[in-house]
Amino acid sequence: xxxxxxxxMRAPVNKIIPFSNVDGPGNRCAIFFQSCPFSCLYCHNxxxxxxxxxxxxxxxKCPAEALKIEEGIVRWNESVCVNCDTCIKECEYLASPKIxxxxxxxxxxxxxxxxxxxRGITVSGGECMNQSAFLLELFxxxxxxxxxxxxxxxxxxxxxxxxxxxxxxxxxxLDVKAVDPAFHQELxxxxxxxxxxxxxxxxxxxxxxxxxxxxxxHFDEQNEKTVxxxxxxxxxxxxxxxxxxxxxxxxxxxxxxxxxxxVSQEYMEPYKQICFKNGNKQSVII
Amino acid sequence: MSRVxxxxxDSTLTYHQxxxxxxxxxENDDDSLPLEPEFEQALKEETLCDLGEGRAPYRPRxxxxxxxxxxxxxxxxxxxxxxxxxxxxxxxxxxxxxxxPSITSFPVYLGNFTDLFAPFDKDEKETKKALKMFxxxxxxxxxxxxxxxxxxxxxxxxxxxxLDLTKEMQLAIPNLTLLYDPEQTNDEFAKACVDCMLATSKxxxxxxxxxxxxxxxxxxxxxxxxxxxIGGGGYTLPxxxxxxxxxxxxDKDDFLHNVLPHYAQLLLRNMDSRIRYIVxxxxxxxxxxxxxxxxxxxxxxxxxxxxxxxxxCCNYLLGIKDPAKGYGHNEEAExxxxxxxxxxxxxxxxxxxxxxxxxxxxxxxxxxVGIDSDGRENSPGARIPIGVEPDLCDHIQVECxxxxxxxxxxxxxxxxxxxxxxxxxxxxxxxxxxFAQGMRYFTGYNADNDVVRVTGYLVKKSEIExxxxxxxxxxxxxVFGQGARNTAxxxxxxxxxxxxxx
Numbered sequence: 001x002x003x004x005x006x007x008x009m010r011a012p013v014n015k016i017i018p019f020s021n022v023d024g025p026g027n028r029c030a031i032f033f034q035s036c037p038f039s040c041l042y043c044h045n046x047x048x049x050x051x052x053x054x055x056x057x058x059x060x061k062c063p064a065e066a067l068k069i070e071e072g073i074v075r076w077n078e079s080v081c082v083n084c085d086t087c088i089k090e091c092e093y094l095a096s097p098k099i100x101x102x103x104x105x106x107x108x109x110x111x112x113x114x115x116x117x118x119r120g121i122t123v124s125g126g127e128c129m130n131q132s133a134f135l136l137e138l139f140x141x142x143x144x145x146x147x148x149x150x151x152x153x154x155x156x157x158x159x160x161x162x163x164x165x166x167x168x169x170x171x172x173x174l175d176v177k178a179v180d181p182a183f184h185q186e187l188x189x190x191x192x193x194x195x196x197x198x199x200x201x202x203x204x205x206x207x208x209x210x211x212x213x214x215x216x217x218h219f220d221e222q223n224e225k226t227v228x229x230x231x232x233x234x235x236x237x238x239x240x241x242x243x244x245x246x247x248x249x250x251x252x253x254x255x256x257x258x259x260x261x262x263v264s265q266e267y268m269e270p271y272k273q274i275c276f277k278n279g280n281k282q283s284v285i286i
Numbered sequence: 287m288s289r290v291x292x293x294x295x296d297s298t299l300t301y302h303q304x305x306x307x308x309x310x311x312x313e314n315d316d317d318s319l320p321l322e323p324e325f326e327q328a329l330k331e332e333t334l335c336d337l338g339e340g341r342a343p344y345r346p347r348x349x350x351x352x353x354x355x356x357x358x359x360x361x362x363x364x365x366x367x368x369x370x371x372x373x374x375x376x377x378x379x380x381x382x383x384x385x386x387p388s389i390t391s392f393p394v395y396l397g398n399f400t401d402l403f404a405p406f407d408k409d410e411k412e413t414k415k416a417l418k419m420f421x422x423x424x425x426x427x428x429x430x431x432x433x434x435x436x437x438x439x440x441x442x443x444x445x446x447x448x449l450d451l452t453k454e455m456q457l458a459i460p461n462l463t464l465l466y467d468p469e470q471t472n473d474e475f476a477k478a479c480v481d482c483m484l485a486t487s488k489x490x491x492x493x494x495x496x497x498x499x500x501x502x503x504x505x506x507x508x509x510x511x512x513x514x515x516i517g518g519g520g521y522t523l524p525x526x527x528x529x530x531x532x533x534x535x536x537d538k539d540d541f542l543h544n545v546l547p548h549y550a551q552l553l554l555r556n557m558d559s560r561i562r563y564i565v566x567x568x569x570x571x572x573x574x575x576x577x578x579x580x581x582x583x584x585x586x587x588x589x590x591x592x593x594x595x596x597x598x599c600c601n602y603l604l605g606i607k608d609p610a611k612g613y614g615h616n617e618e619a620e621x622x623x624x625x626x627x628x629x630x631x632x633x634x635x636x637x638x639x640x641x642x643x644x645x646x647x648x649x650x651x652x653x654x655v656g657i658d659s660d661g662r663e664n665s666p667g668a669r670i671p672i673g674v675e676p677d678l679c680d681h682i683q684v685e686c687x688x689x690x691x692x693x694x695x696x697x698x699x700x701x702x703x704x705x706x707x708x709x710x711x712x713x714x715x716x717x718x719x720x721f722a723q724g725m726r727y728f729t730g731y732n733a734d735n736d737v738v739r740v741t742g743y744l745v746k747k748s749e750i751e752x753x754x755x756x757x758x759x760x761x762x763x764x765v766f767g768q769g770a771r772n773t774a775x776x777x778x779x780x781x782x783x784x785x786x787x788x
Contacts, residue, residue: 018679019782021712022705027719028712114679117719119711284708 010101011134014048014126018114024150024173024209026119029111034099036127037156038188040177041254042214042245048126049094058087058097067097094251104134108141120148120170129157132165139168150209154188155195159202171209172202179229183222199233210239215271217245217259227271231278240283242271298765300758302429306391316342319563325556333530334553337523337592337657338389343560344568345387347590350506351581352517353397356382357405363575372406372413376420383428386576388509390762392428395508395519396435396460403444414447418455421448425457431743431763432509434461439494441475449482452489458737458744458761462489463507463727468718470494480710480717483730484702487739490729493721500693503644510655510742511695511727518586518644520694521561525592525654526553527664528599528626538603538622542629550591550633557589557649561640588642590694591634592654595664596623597671614670614684623668627691653688653696655742658769666741667696675780682720689726697727699739701779704732733781740767740776747777 012034017023020030036049043049054074059067066081067074074097087097111121121142123135128151139149148170155174159166176195178184184192202208211230215223231240244263247255268285275283293299293307319341321329328334339347356378360367364382369375379402386393407413424433437445452462464471464479471494479489492507506516514520531549535541565571565584576582600619601612613619631651639649653667665671668688675681678700689696706713717728731739736746745767749759753768770776 018677019712019716021709026709026711027715113683114719116722117679117682117716119715 009134009137010103011131012051012099013102013107014045014096014099016107016110018110019117020122023122023124023152024120024171027117028150029114029118029121030152031107031121031123031128033123033125033128033131034096035130036125036154037130038127038154038177038190039094040154040188041257042187042216042250043254044246044249046094046249046251047088047091047096052091052095052097052099053093055093057092058090061086061090104137104141107138108145111142111147112145115145115147118147120150122150122152122173124152127154127156129153129162132157132162136162136165136168139165143168153198155192155198156190158194159198159207166205166207169207171207172198173210173212174198174202174208175212176226176230177214178222179226180222183219199230203234203237206237208234208238210241212241212243214243214245215263215268217261217263217267219258223271224274227274228278231275231280231283235279236281238282240275240280241286242268242275242283243286244268297756298753298758300429300760303758303762306762309391310338310340313342313344314338314340316340318342318567319560321559322552322555325552328549328552331530333527333534333549334556335525335527335592335657336556337525337654339522339524339560343522343564345389345570346519346521346564346587347389347523348394348508348512348514348520349386349388349576349582350395350508350514350516350519351382351386351393351397351576353379353382353402353581355579355581357402361575361581362579369406372403372408372416375403375406376416376423380420380423380427383424387570387574388432390430390432392430392433392762394432394434394512395506395514395516396424396433398436398438398465398506399448400437400440400442400445404442407442407444407447410443410447413444414451417444417447418451421451421455421457421460425455425459426760428459429760429762431458431461431745431761433459434463434508434510436463436465436492436507437489438465438475438479439467439470441472445475446478449478449489453482453485456486456737458746458749458763461510461744463492463511464489465494465497465507466491466717466721467494467498468721473714476714476717477710480713481707484707484710484713484732485735487729487731487735487737487744490697490727490739491717491721493726493728496689496721496724496726502693507695507727511697511729512590512652513693513695513726514588515586515644517580517582518588519582520590520652521564521587521641522557523590523592523652523654524553524556524560525594526550526630527595527660528593529595529602529664532599532602535603541603542625546626546629547633550630551637553591554634554637554649557591558640561589561642565641583644584641585644588645588694589639589649590652591649592652593630593668593692594654594656594660594666596626596668596688597665598663599626609671610674612674614674614676614681620684620687624687627668627688631691650694651692652694653692656770656774658766658773661773662775667692669698672775672779678716678782682716682725683723686720686723686725689724692726695727697725697729697742699741699779700728700730701733701781702730703781704734706782707732738767738777740770741774743767 014034015032017030023030064082066077076097152173246262366378383393388394504516535545571584597613600622606612656666749764750768752759
């Protein structure tokens, strides 16, 4: 990469969680990038889905005057922000004004400070693969620190097209939200064709760290179809996380379609049994 | 009402607690130990504190007998012959424990269970049965949470049995510490300890590499987290309340150059006279069987110089009113913390200690865990005040800056939500990182536990409730937990959980 490109390269970061015990094995630094090609109905962080359009609505509503418009761009003053999230609630476009455009070096500096405590990093989002070129440069630097790099992805992008990145990364944590194409379209607003291709590909190259499926209330048939498909595919080659649907953070249209009840532990057991029957002994209910 | 009658009629005291309270009353009524008038004044104005050691000390504060001698040779005074099986080993130890004095009158060090029981673990079932009775006996008779045992650093079946029993029995006593060395302690054992720690608030992790590096020699972790020589101990632990001392200074320079040295020296002189009294006047080093039979040696004892309130001291000297913007969140305050501790360390090291030849003739700094009368003005040792704890990572990194000074112990307590129960790997990564960065001692617990760590010792929340309802609690320390909860919010530490994502 030309130095000027590298110099200019910055990616939209929604959040960096210095210590995370839920984004892959061990203690990890998790970096959440802004923007996602999917818009899943049950998304818990819908404000990470799109980029800000600078409409300025949030600026008017901010009670702490932490937002202003400069030359048509919404600017966020982190030092006076009280994190009340009014801006996020006001946003009609599933975006957030509270993001930082960060360089590889800036992110690496954040990681370096905590290196002694970390096993690795996990890039997530939004969909971190929206920033694939940036990830490649980031991983090169993180590897120099002796840390592992995991990708948390919805599988929208075909991983086969990123051989260099796949070589560097230690594994992918892949969401398989639904196997049924029509249901996936309805749920996420996108086709799942590449997602399922990715499942096969990552298995083949031994980079599938884990698969995750959210188990929904009222959609027993879809749940079963997906869990059966995935567990048969992965057998015992990777961990399979079955995530209980929870209503918290889900936006209105999601609640209308998927319901307002949280899925219980008992409801999950049959799906765990399916995994077990298909040879996946590493399934966990979250 | 007379103070004696207060004790006699107090429905929250057990019989044994009454006996101890009455003895303490008598001890504190005496004035055999002469005090400098300035020291007495400092006690009154609460710049210095004698931690209830009174004016007639008749035993060292903390005693760490070398129990290996009991195992090898038995004990003539107690008429014990060397144990030949797990039952005799347990019985010999339980007998001996009842004859080990301390400031609390209970033994603050029970030995390293991994080593003591290793030769006797022949049959797993029998070992488990014996150790279960052993632990129950300790909890019901050595009724004080400063009673402390060690395990590790190496894994063994005895350790795994002890961890299983600790989880199963959910007892506050004894306190337990793993001597952790990543070279010797395998990850599986360490993770099992993390799992047990989250479930029962013990064992804590001691940085064995760091302690050995300090040249302390053969050491044990006693009482809260006091690192002292085995076959020795600590004579005394008076404390300096740094916040209160800071209020006596005109400014930062006056504090560093005049006020701090004045109070430090006052405290050091008090330690000298207290130690002289214990060694020369009391009978302990002349006639106690522990000394006569070599379980402890006088030269292996030292004095502990206790410190509280570093955070509040720094904030005060810099005029920081809001603790959320001070020590723990403010580089200037933390730098001042290092300057103060450098100064205090040199004052303590320059002082030639009495009767501590085995410890380079030096007293040692100890980050004391606080008592309920400290309130919110003096946080324990060098801890960040409860209520303004930063992110876990920053929390650890700030406190690591001060751990090097406190060779006889410092540590903090971290409270976790239950997502960490499923990820002992992640917590072990954090402990490894913390120790690599110079943390001496790490302890944590799950926010929902009944057995919780208050400031260094363990209590059951359900036992505190008994006291709240004016009923007696068998554990002598429950009352301290109640006080620390009421005055220092010690049960309201920040919970490190998913909500930190917001």
